[in-house]
Amino acid sequence: MLRTFYRLLKFTFQNFFRNFWLSFVTVTIFVLTLIIVNAMIFMNYVADRALESIEDRVEVAVYFTSDASDTLVKSAQGYLLGFAQVRDVRFVSAESALETFIERHAGDDVILSSLDEVGNNPFGHSLVISAESPENFPFLLEAIETPEYAPFIEEKDFTNYEQVIDNIKTLNDRVRVGGYILAGFFTLVAILIIFNTIRVAIYVHRDEIGIMKLVGANDWFVRGPFLLEAVLYSVLALGIVIGLLTLAFNVLDPWMARYFSGIDVNVGTYFMQNAVPIFGTQLLLASMLSLLTTAVAMRRYLRV
Amino acid sequence: MIHLKGVSKTYQPNIKALQNISLNVKPGEFVSIVGQSGSGKSTLAKMLFAEERPTKGEVVIGEWDISKIKQADVPTLRRQIGVVFQDFKLLPRKTAAENIAFALEVAGEHSARMKEIVGHVLKIVGLEEKANRYPRQLSGGEQQRVSIARSLVHRPKLIIADEPTGNLDAIHAQEIIHLLKKINEFGTTVVLVTHDRDIVNGLKKRVVTLQNGEIASDVARGKYVLS
Known part of the structure; x- marks a missing residue:
């Protein structure tokens, strides 16, 4: 059994190297397809991490009118903290808001002089809400509109964040669709190339196949090398892709750490930790695809 | 060793390569099958190692019934039969x-x-x-x-040689025939398919002559009788 397998492997490598350039093109197309698949996984992961990070940072401010007492605003804070969807509610007093405003516009005399004209503190108290998820904000902003608090609410600031998150999600979805189309295209090319490679291999080995049959090789001994060759393409391509990804992550990870400062986007570690599901699935799918294509090519061109 | 009973082979649309062939070859025999091109001798040879199946009749080689043999058993059969071709197939x-x-x-x-x-x-x-x-x-x-x-x-107990001297000059052809005779002397049955008159006449062994897909003659120490 082991001896037969060893001989099948020997014939497989002979097939591979006798049609080296065809094998090279097949593996290259496979590599390109897998690179696109991994680029999609990469983009997906980075976008998810970026979104998670943005979502974590999203805060919504509820501004109260200047006549709302701090007791009323603190009562609203307590009310909001009672919701499971709320992670934190920070009370910002009118005085603190004024200080922040003055600090922010320290060099702007026009604004500061207009403050003087107003005379008193134009700001009211406000609450800064962090939710477990940005999806909870519409509900929370609705919830605070009770008869007790609604008359004192001057403004609720949420829409901008919602837009930003939506934009990122839309962009990510579009990139994903583009990735699917590109991966589909390359998969199709890979199928055609494998089909042709096996067809040529069968043609090149027609004498050998004829002699194999003549001297009593069974069907699987004739078919085996072609099927193993199909698996070999997948294994080689994935090996090359893993090598390229390792190199790419060495360069990309430090750069991305700088670019996404504060966001933990360690793609190399992510791929490493999920190597078995990520690359195992790719190996399985790529092998199945090439085996299936080879089987079709053999059915059509190989007479045993 | 070889039993053919009422064997016919028809190719589509209606080309009759062999018609009602019945033939017995004993173990250890040396049989020459002769005939002109298109007489059906190669089809007959191919049937002996299951490259072709009869349309009608029974072909039995040793314990194998070629007319009913499963595709999966063909490799095992072929390991028990030696086949030699005109173009060597190396x-x-x-x-x-x-x-x-x-x-x-x-x-x-x-x-x-x-x-x-x-x-x-x-x-x-x-x-x-x-x-x-x-x-x-x-x-x-x-x-x-x-x-x-x-x-x-x-x-193998049986060697089928399909025009083994077809690509050789007279000296080399004699060498090959000598070798086949030597193998036959060890007890291996040899079926030689040829249209070489000198070789057949020099052998002084059994000769089966095919004509238009039928056995025209079967002589124990025969000669090449076709013109």
Whole structure:
């Protein structure tokens, strides 16, 4: 059994190297397809991490009118903290808001002089809400509109964040669709190339196949090398892709750490930790695809 | 060894290659099957190693009924029959020894045993010294001897030689016939398909003559009777 397998492997490598350039093109197309698949996984992961990070940072401010007492605003804070969807509610007093405003516009005399004209503190108290998820904000902003608090609410600031998150999600979805189309295209090319490679291999080995049959090789001994060759393409391509990804992550990870400062986007570690599901699935799918294509090519061109 | 009973072979649309052939060949016999081109002799030879199936009738080789043999059993049958062709069917990128070993390799033979058998059959055909030569470095006669050596590796009880001298000059052709006779003397049944008058007449063995797909004559110590 082991001896037969060893001989099948020997014939497989002979097939591979006798049609080296065809094998090279097949593996290259496979590599390109897998690179696109991994680029999609990469983009997906980075976008998810970026979104998670943005979502974590999203805060919504509820501004109260200047006549709302701090007791009323603190009562609203307590009310909001009672919701499971709320992670934190920070009370910002009118005085603190004024200080922040003055600090922010320290060099702007026009604004500061207009403050003087107003005379008193134009700001009211406000609450800064962090939710477990940005999806909870519409509900929370609705919830605070009770008869007790609604008359004192001057403004609720949420829409901008919602837009930003939506934009990122839309962009990510579009990139994903583009990735699917590109991966589909390359998969199709890979199928055609494998089909042709096996067809040529069968043609090149027609004498050998004829002699194999003549001297009593069974069907699987004739078919085996072609099927193993199909698996070999997948294994080689994935090996090359893993090598390229390792190199790419060495360069990309430090750069991305700088670019996404504060966001933990360690793609190399992510791929490493999920190597078995990520690359195992790719190996399985790529092998199945090439085996299936080879089987079709053999059915059509190989007479045993 | 070989029993053919009422064997016919028709190719589409209605080409009758063989018609109602009945023939018995005993173990250890040397039978020449002769006939002109298109007489059906190659079709008959192909049937003996299950390359063709009869449209009608029964073909039995040893214990194998070719008319009913399953596709999966064909390789086992072929390991029990040696086949030699006019065009040698050697792989150009393999040496003489490797070409012979190939038949054992595909059958899963152990490497050490393989080496032993290859050495032995090369000695039978007198090519021990040329074991490492490639087919292009051998004469036509030598290539045919390699082919015969390959057909011997499984110690077959039957050898089918389909025009084995067709590509050879008279001297090399005689060498090959001499070798087949030697193999026959060891007890192997030999079926020689040929249209070479001199070879058939020189053999003084059984001759079955085919004409238009039918047996025209079957003579124990026959001669080539066709014009």
